[in-house]
Amino acid sequence: MTDSSAHDSAPVGRRSVPPDRGISAVQPRWRRDFPIDWADDDDISRRELVKFVVLTSGAFAVGQLWLLARALLGRNSPRPAPRVVAAVDELPVGGAKTFAYPEHGTTRLLVRTGPRAFVAYDQRCTHLQCPVVPAVEQGKLHCPCHNGWFDLATGEPTGGPPQRRLPRVELELRGEQVYAIGVEEGTT
């Protein structure tokens, strides 16, 4: 900012008159930076604060519209194409692996919970996005960052800071292959 711009941008009629009545360019720097009389100081700063709060209000409204656009456009987004994520015998019961679904998309966690039973969830904790790890013997998924826990069968949070359930990947067994066929509506 140039030294004279603060003086020039001050509301007309509120600029202080220098004792020597000289132009702003020859005034000391402190006077050029804040050319407002002490009596008007509170008034001016309060006005500026109102303007800033209105700007903040506009930013919140824009954020809310962005969220609305996401909600409306997300409804019509096509389902990701089915994809083979594992062979049935690839994992032992209690074993787990990560995969991307859709391809090159979000990292998910596949857990084999029985001879022909699998579950898959988003690997990112719904608290602060840390990767969750399976604790199959306890029937849970664990987020080690902040000691968050999720139910392995449903993805619902059972302990720690997470408040939302993990997005669940819909799976289908076709022969000896495990396919991811979609992400449960309303959890992405």
Next chain:
Amino acid sequence: MKVGSRFLRSQRKTIVSAMLLFAVLLAVLQLWLLTASTNAYLAGDRTIALPAALVSLVCFGLNLGLLRYLYRLE
């Protein structure tokens, strides 16, 4: 029309303080709305986005009205 000349400096200061209070209250309401609706959206509830956006726009409109009056006061 400038209305500021109708008021003394101390009166203008009181008016601007009241406007500031209203603007902050509306902005805090918008912040709460944005936080709550983002949380609902991430939890899968998309129905709340439209009413929340409408209320937020109304708040912003009220704040713009306050800003307009502020400029008229100057």
